[in-house]
Amino acid sequence: MAVFVLDRGGRPLMPCTEKRARLLLKRGRARVHKMLPFTIRVVDIEAEDCGFQALRVKLDPGSKTTGMALVRETAEKNAVAVINLFELMHRGKQISEALTARRGHRRMRRSHLRCRAPRFLNRGNKKSGWLAPSLQHRVDTTLAWVNRLERLAPVSSISTELVRFDMQALENPDIEGAQYQQGTLAGYEVREYLLEKWCRTCAYCGAKGVPLQIEHIQPKSKGGSNRISNLTLACQCCNAKKAALPVEVFLAKQPERLKRIQAQAKRPLKDAAVVNATRWALVNALKATGLAVETASGGRTKFNRIELGLPKTHALDAACVGDVNAITGWQKPTLCIKAMGRGSYQRTRLDKFGCVRGYLTRSKNIQGFQTGDRVKAIVTQGKKTGCHIGRVAVRASGSFNIQTSNGLVQGISHRYCTVVQRGDGYGYQLVAKTDVTGTPPQPRNTSCSALYLPGLKAGVSRAN
Structure with a gap:
């Protein structure tokens, strides 16, 4: 990974390689400013004396994980060079479960009060654009890391997915004027949506890891439509066996599977709803930073990734967001960032009935x-x-x-x-680079000195 560099006044400079950072530290020209992500501060350079290149932060927002990539725009048109890759894991589910538990505990305690005052019309109206805390958390953490990267590197622009799936186009395939319906992106939105919805498995036999084909639940010859609620995924064998048979006839001996397929076909993709609910809030927050913001769809991202032959990861999906013709330097380790929170104001432990079963220390500093x-x-x-x-x-x-x-x-x-x-409220883990065959990345040792700069001598002064 590239090392972030600050001048002696704390202003961002162009990131450098690990080798250069090691030489600067060895010669006493720099100090370690932060360990994760690794950042050094030079003591003899001012930002005014340095040249800068165009850096862009690319985002692939997700319901559970947001991919981030810091890239450098090259001289070739629509070509970028990857500098650093990140994956930000949200904790929206934990927030939702904590609020649900708190609501239950409060309800239980109120029900045991002998003189409970009426509680009607005592809640203020929600402001326009209000999001649930579990959804607002995704926007806040993503924006926080964009701001952090802006403080660590001279970022000049942002690219993000405005929408993971275009629900209007999926529900109405006859819509005209959309590039992915009639142009080079034909079918990418629909296929990616179905892969996520059906968990990349055959709906009829449950096969995984095999080529999957888009299949009409009710055949078009029997009056079936192209709506997303009538589409599923099937392996080649099941698709050939079903042919033009109605699904009720094909699965007559498997009533439970038939019932499950019919129910799942009508059920919308939950993750798509989460991403669509926060898309405009995130875009508006990014525009408020004052940087140029480019938006694109998830279909364009997948099209770029497949055309460039990159493996499937959240970070590399982020690098493929927007109008990209070539990507270099993508075989880098990925820094996984997990939102952990900063503790809790609640200093007691409760059982399932909401009763106190233990106390925490009053001071968080030990x-x-x-x-x-x-x-x-x-x-x-x-x-x-x-x-x-x-x-x-x-x-x-x-x-x-x-x-x-x-x-x-x-x-x-x-x-x-x-x-x-x-x-700082986050946990860090460095994951080894993914090869071109798509081999799952392996965790690496995250000891601070050996992580980025092997051979860094202990005792180097560190700035808080």
């Missing part, structure tokens, strides 16, 4: 550490002798747990711990 900080513990004696680097979970007793890349290490005394980076 011996100078907080849960979520990234620490380095060098244990010199005992069963846990060694060097452990990872995310810490503090205890009032001073015996901490450290989540490392190799697993959870429990019972580490605070005396052995040193703060590497203060918690």
Whole structure:
């Protein structure tokens, strides 16, 4: 991955390679500013004395994971070079479940009050554009990382998917004037939607990992339409067997499968609804940054990825957003960023009935550490002798747990711990690059010094 660079005043410069960053640190011309994502601050360069190239942040918003790519625009038209790849994992589901549990606990407690005051018309009206907290979280975290990348690199523009699936065109295939209906993107929107909806499996036999074909549930010869609710996916064998038979006849001996297919065909894709609900809120928030914003559809993204022969990942999907003819330097590790939150105001643990079953410490700071900080513990004696680097979970007793890349290490005394980076509400994991065959990426060691700059000497001064 490229290393972010700041001048001595904290203004962003062009990212550099790991080798150059290592030389700057070794010669004393730079200091480590931040470990994740790795950033250095040079001490003898001003931003006014440097040249800049056009950098663009590309986004592939998703319901659970948002892909991000920082790319550099090259001299060739519509060609980009990938600088860094990121995958931001949201916690909207956890927020929704926490709000549901809190609502149940409050309802239970109110029902046991002897003198409960009436509670009618005591809630304010929702503002225009209001989103549920689990949806607003996706917009806020994505915008927060766009702003962070803007502070770390001289970003000049943004590209994002305005919509994952065009629901109007899917429900009305006869719509005219859309490029993906009559042009080079014909069928990409429909096929990608069906792959997500039917979990990339054959609806009739459940086969996975085989070529799938778009199939009409009710044959067109029997009055079936091209509407998305009448389409499914089938392997070549099932598609040939079904031919022009009505689905009720083809699955006459499998009533349970028939019932499931008919129910799922009418059910809209939940993830598509989530993305469509937040699309305009995200685009408007990105426009408020003052940068030029380019929008595109999910069909265009998949078309670019297939034409360029790139494997399927969220980060590489982000690199393919917009009008792209060529992508270079995409074989890079991906930094996975998981939204963890900054703790909770609730200092009690509740059982399933909403009753208190335990208390948390009133202070989140224990011996100078907080849960979520990234620490380095060098244990010199005992069963846990060694060097452990990872995310810490503090205890009032001073015996901490450290989540490392190799697993959870429990019972580490605070005396052995040193703060590497203060918690910022996110967890980080570096994933090795994906090869051209689409082999799943493998996690790499995320120890801070070995992560980006192997050979970086311990003791390099760090700025908070």
